[in-house]
Amino acid sequence: MDEELSEQMGRYQRGELAAFEQLYALLAPRLRQYLLSLTFNASAAEDLLQESFLQIHRARHTYRLPSPVAPWAFAIARNVYRMDRRSAGRRRRYEEPAPESVPDLPVPAEADGLANRLAVRRALLQVPEDGREPLLLHHVWGLSFGEIGAVLGIRGGAAKVRAHRAMNALRRLLGAREE
Amino acid sequence: MKMNDASFDKLKTEVARDLKPVKPLRPAWVRALVLFPYAAAGFLLLALRFGPYWETSPLVWAVGVFQILVAYGILWVGLREAVPGQGPGAPALGLAALTATVAVTAANALLISLRPVPGPPGFDGFSFYCFRVALLLGLPAVAFGFWLAVRGFPLHPAVAGVLGGLSAGVAAAGVWSLWCPYNRLAHLASHIGPTVPVALAGLFAGSLWARRRRARQARRSSSEKSL
Numbered sequence: 001m002d003e004e005l006s007e008q009m010g011r012y013q014r015g016e017l018a019a020f021e022q023l024y025a026l027l028a029p030r031l032r033q034y035l036l037s038l039t040f041n042a043s044a045a046e047d048l049l050q051e052s053f054l055q056i057h058r059a060r061h062t063y064r065l066p067s068p069v070a071p072w073a074f075a076i077a078r079n080v081y082r083m084d085r086r087s088a089g090r091r092r093r094y095e096e097p098a099p100e101s102v103p104d105l106p107v108p109a110e111a112d113g114l115a116n117r118l119a120v121r122r123a124l125l126q127v128p129e130d131g132r133e134p135l136l137l138h139h140v141w142g143l144s145f146g147e148i149g150a151v152l153g154i155r156g157g158a159a160k161v162r163a164h165r166a167m168n169a170l171r172r173l174l175g176a177r178e179e
Numbered sequence: 180m181k182m183n184d185a186s187f188d189k190l191k192t193e194v195a196r197d198l199k200p201v202k203p204l205r206p207a208w209v210r211a212l213v214l215f216p217y218a219a220a221g222f223l224l225l226a227l228r229f230g231p232y233w234e235t236s237p238l239v240w241a242v243g244v245f246q247i248l249v250a251y252g253i254l255w256v257g258l259r260e261a262v263p264g265q266g267p268g269a270p271a272l273g274l275a276a277l278t279a280t281v282a283v284t285a286a287n288a289l290l291i292s293l294r295p296v297p298g299p300p301g302f303d304g305f306s307f308y309c310f311r312v313a314l315l316l317g318l319p320a321v322a323f324g325f326w327l328a329v330r331g332f333p334l335h336p337a338v339a340g341v342l343g344g345l346s347a348g349v350a351a352a353g354v355w356s357l358w359c360p361y362n363r364l365a366h367l368a369s370h371i372g373p374t375v376p377v378a379l380a381g382l383f384a385g386s387l388w389a390r391r392r393r394a395r396q397a398r399r400s401s402s403e404k405s406l
Contacts, residue, residue: 015200021191047400050190054399057194059332061201062262075264079334080396083389087397153268153335 001026005069013060023069024053030070030141031077033106037136038081040103040125048084052077071147074137078151108139110167114174123173131166134159139167204331207258207265214251214350217323221316221354233357242290246353249282250346254324257342261331272338276345283349283371291362298361306369309359313351314373320347321381329388336392340385341378348374 005026011019031052035045055076063072102121111120124132137143137151138159145163149156204210226233234240256275260266267275297303324343333339352370356362359370 013201013203015198017191017195017198020194020198024187024190046186050186051396051400053190054193055332057197059263062204062332064203064206071264073263075266075334076332079263083393083396084400087393087400147264149268150264150266153266155268155270158270 002068002070006066009060009063009069010065013063020057027056027069027073028053031073034074034136034141035077035081036103037105037124037132038078040105042103044084048077048080051084052080055080068147070141071143071151074141074143075151106136106140108135108167108170110139111170111174114171119174120170123170126173127166127169131162131169134163135166135170138163204262207262208255210258210327211251211255213323213327214247214254214320214346217320218247218250218350218354221320221351222357224316225354225358229358234360236294236360238290238294239356239360242286243353243357245286246283246356247350249279250350250353253279253342253349254346257324257328257339257346258331260335260339260342261328261333263332263334266334266338272342275342279345279349283352287362287367287371291364291367294362296360296362298363298366302359302361302366303363304365305372306366309355309366309369310372312359313348313355313370314376316354317344317347317351317373317377318380320350321377321384323347325381325384328385333385333388335385336388337382337385340381340383340388342381344378344381345374347381348377351377 005023008019008023008026012023028049032045032049035048035052036042039045039048052073056073059076063069102118102125105121105124107117107120107124111123114120115123127135133152134145134148137148138145143151144156145160146156148159148163152159154162222233234243253275256267256272260272298306302309321340321344324347325340328339328343329336348371351373355370
């Protein structure tokens with residue numbers, strides 16, 4: 001996957017539209033889920049996804065082969081989310097979802113066996129945001145802790161600690177033993 | 180693809196409109212090298228303005244060059260900040276700023292202890308003249324550093340701006356110290372002091388840039404909604 005993304009990025013930088021489509025097909029599902037895990041709102045995530053790809057287009061010259069594309073793209077998407085949240089008058093859309101409407105959050109494989117998916121998603125909503133993000137980035141999208149640190153602007157070690165604490169919180173919420 | 184076809188087509192059209200080949204940005208350490216010709220240009224400018232009366236003491240040169248190297252390090256960190264997913268993060272930035280402050284302070288303290296040069300009246304304490312010269316040397320450097328940063332894609336333009344400003348201020352103090360050897364503590368403040376307004380200029384430019392980008396994004400988003 002990583003090599004494929006890097007190859008498409010290289011072609012995209014050379015000005016091939018087909019490469020953009022490929023890149024979109026490879027990245028969009030992950031970025032959409034990521035943005036959903038930040039906003040809890042499918043429609044907002046969809047808007048931010050479009051904006052993220054526009055920003056990716058503007059920033060395409062800053063990507064350097066052979067570094068991994070995913071942390072670069074996640075960092076841009078996260079920034080789009082941050083800017084949107086800071087924009088006046090648009091905070092309301094990020095209110096916590098009502099208990100009856102649990103967003104379709106991605107479920108980490110490690111938590112999948114602990115309860116049904118709905119219960120895991122409900123529990124994920126209760127995990128503090130600063131831990132949920134590194135947890136999902138690592139356990140769902142496979143970023144290394146160093147890469148997560150670069151996306152979040154923290155040290156890799158701090159990202160690891162936060163993810164570990166969040167996983168323990170998730171286990172606790174689901175009634176499983178902590179690790 | 181979940182994004183509806185109309186949205187994706189719109190995105191694709193927008194991308195296609197501006198899809199020219201781009202050259203990948205050089206690594207931050209290469210782009211930061213530009214500080215050295217800038218410092219050399221500053222030196223030449225001062226030589227033209229004040230004549231060939233620069234300091235010849237190797238110790239003064241060593242401290243001046245060391246300050247320029249520290250400035251290079253700060254600029255390197257700032258330009259890394261301008262590439263998504265490469266920013267060193269808040270703790271590392273704090274550490275970089277602290278290291279730079281300690282390094283510059285220690286180098287000057289060493290210089291004062293080995294070669295104290297009290298100035299004549301007017302140059303023994305804080306001098307607005309020195310402050311102004313260092314400021315004039317630093318301001319174009321911060322503008323140039325900021326331009327380099329926004330040629331990338333800074334996710335935190337204000338941070339990139341502050342780092343560019345710190346770098347410019349430290350480099351300017353290093354170059355000016357080759358002409359002005361007076362190094363009583365109060366006088367050194369007029370060499371290093373301009374780092375503060377220069378860094379603030381970088382912060383201001385970065386914040387303005389971030390605000391403009393946020394406003395553009397908000398405008399696009401609201402026009403999306405109105406369609």
